[in-house]
Amino acid sequence: MKGILFTGGELTDLVTFAQLPVYLQTFLREQNGVVAYFGGLHIRGCVAEPTWHSLDAAWHGEEAFWRTYDEVMESDIPFGQDCVGNQFLLRGDAVLWLDTETGELADLEVDFKHFLFGVEKFPLDALSMEPLRAFQQSGGVLRPGQLLSVYPPFCMATNDQQPSSTKAISAAERLAWLANFYRQIKDLPDGQSIRFTPDQN
Template sequence: MKGIIFTGRPIADAQTFALLPAYLQDFLRAQNGVVAYFGGLHIRGCCPTPAWHSLGAAWNGEFAFWKLYESVQPTDIPFAQDCVGNQFLLRGDAVLFLDTETGEIADLEVDFKHFLFGVEKFPLDALGMEPLRRFQQLGGKLEPGQLLSIYPPVCIQSTTEARQLKPLPVLERLTYLGDLYAQIKGLADGQRVHFSPKASR
């Protein structure tokens, strides 16, 4: 992988590690999670700290994705995320994509090995890195433990040029996305919504 800005410390969460499929265990033995492509991809590790890097917390913690999103099952493994906080899940051997604004899930029709292969070959498309590239062109930089905030949200009709980009701590960004999903999940397509200034986070 290119553009590595963080590599996890050695495995320190044996309980979570034991629940993982063999191919993910093999990957994490070599490197216990990583932030690559200058923040474009974050693969979580088996560790209690830092909290933003913890696979165990994302999978079974207080704010686990299956507790927040109706489309996510308790057995889905949230092994990675993109630069804005959308999630990549393992359901069996299939890699799924969770849109964390809308809660919609898409089957990427690849397994873990081919997911990594696609990311290596076509990172911009495979990881939806256009917002990060635009942020970088404006002089921005994501640090380990940060995700890119997009306002207005992508699911709200707006021009690309009008969207504001800024870095936020991972957990703050994911909390915002979960709150957004909870508020809009019952709305019909095309329905008008109003955002307060607080919602711009």
């Protein structure tokens, strides 16, 4: 992997580690999670701290994705995320992609090994890194523990031609905002007009 900003150090959460499939255990033994591609990909590790890097917090904690998103199962392993907070999940041997704005779940039709292979070969496409690239080109830096906040949300069509804006915020703040946004829009029909307050983002 390129552009590594952070690695998770020592395996300290052996309870969570023991629940993982062998191939993910093998990866985490080599590096206990990583922030790579200058923030384009975060693979969580088996640690208690920092919380933003904890696989257990994302999987079993109070803000676990299955507690919020209707399509996510409690057994789905939220092993990673992209630069804006969309999630990569393991369901059996399949890698799924969770759109954290809309709650839509897509099967990427690859296993973990081939997911990593695709990311290595085509990181811009595999990780949808366009917002991060634009942010970097304007002088922005995404630090470990941060995600990009994007306005307007990707799933919204706006009446004006205002370009999207991005800023780096804490991962916890971004994921909480996304969960709240999803709860508010999940039962709305496509094309529903809504009034959006940007200062919440």
